[in-house]
Amino acid sequence: MTSWNDKAGNVIREVLSLLTGGVLLVFVYLFGRINCVEQRIRLSLAGIIMVGMSIAFSFRLSSAVGLEYGPLHSILPFFLLGIGVDNMFVVVGSYKRLSHSELSLPLNQRIGKLLRPAGVYVLVTSVTDILVFGVGGTTIMVVVITLGLLGLNIWGLYSLKQDYKENWFSPTDSYAYEFNEMKDKYFPKRGALGGVYCKNIDYLNSKTKFETLYNRTINNQYIATGSVDSWFKSYTDWLETNPAATAGKVTNNYPNTEADFADLLQTFLNNETNGKRHLREVVFQNNSGILDITTTYVSYQHKIFDTVAEEIVAMDAMVELVRGIFPETECSPYSRKYLEWEANKVIKRE
Structure with missing residues (x-):
């Protein structure tokens, strides 16, 4: 970057x-x-x-x-x-072109002398433009030619293909251009990495929402198989299989209170092998001795797409998926590639 x-x-x-x-x-x-x-x-x-x-x-x-x-x-x-x-x-x-005698005139007269030929020029060019456009809009031959050009433009727009490569905008003698060329040659591209980022959520009462998010994401046609990694699913699976570690803090294998939820989650992330890989996906905040969860994300990876149109559709599909479960103020999907895809979406619309 x-x-x-x-x-x-x-x-x-x-x-x-x-x-x-x-x-x-x-x-x-x-x-x-x-x-x-x-x-x-x-x-x-x-x-x-x-x-x-x-x-x-x-x-x-x-x-x-x-x-x-x-x-x-x-x-x-x-x-x-x-x-x-x-x-x-x-x-x-x-x-x-003003003469010496004209330059010695009072200011208002000098301006008149100055603008007299200039005004004629501006007037003539303006009238000429009006006449040209007027004739072009009323002459049959010009209309025929215009319609022919319009047809060619429509065909061209229909056949137009939008695409984007970062190196197209890079000087060929730059080190970044050479790096990208070698990377594409020896390390074929993979799908864009992304995540559903959440904040200001009542995690204790959002179990159904996170389960729905996981199930819909793994079944999304634009997401690579096996790429979805949810800390929430790993955490709830651990709660169900470790009753001894959660005794007194859970009912039906789920935390009783928000404090229990945060304490058990911290234990899972710090002490369990399967939890340590999720450490960077959960951010805690300790407020006066009370542990609170501030930010989390669930990671995923898109499939490899061949066209810009597919990338835009895939991005919009993830946005709609998340919006159907969480309010925008709570969770949103994000990928560094979305910045590029969103720009292409704007260009395509315009």
Whole structure:
């Protein structure tokens, strides 16, 4: 994970440096000549600030009408900057063409002289765009071509296959890329490891829920056979087969109180061979001499999937399975791979 973060950070820094350099070049161009008389620093700053304000307004307006922000939107400001800079070039060019007599006019007249040719340019391009789209929407030949392209796009979307590999986003000369290539070659991949993490639960009265969770998970078609490992099942099996160790604290092979549940569980985890392997799956907290269980998890492993679509379905299946037993505030399934799968789910939806 650290290698991936380092690699992604390096790529982002390289791209940001290029983008920053591009913005600086635009600023320098608009700045004008580097002297105290002909410099236009306020003009260039105002132009870039106006583009930034336009970007901020468009994002806020989109949010106000309910449009969600997605990963691809992060590159849109740079497209908007390019579009905005185009009109800024026109204004600067118009300023350069002002004569000495025009430059000596009062401010309001100078602005009129400056914007007269620039306004015509903006008006002409706007009208041209309207006419082009209007003709394109009413001309038969264009409609035929558009329908043909639409059909090709529909066919292309139908045939589109979504997939993801971590190394696709890695520079081929990076050590992380070479490591992943060797890992895939000599150590074939296995299914994603995951767990159902729980907190703030009345464990004493949740026996039926944990039994249901175990049975449904082992029968889930997206979970590898024999991969489900439940501390709760191991614990209750031990309670049933060790009456001497639990004497006085159980009724019908189950703890009488929450305190008995926690004390016997700690004994099972610390002293029994089968319990020691579950030690890291249960977190205790001692509050004024009263032992309490704070967090637990039940581990599982997914099968190996060939496509992104299968991964998304498998993740959603586990989420629905757990939601059908526990409230979201008590238990949730999690895997480090779910971060990747959830991102693919968002991309597929968009």
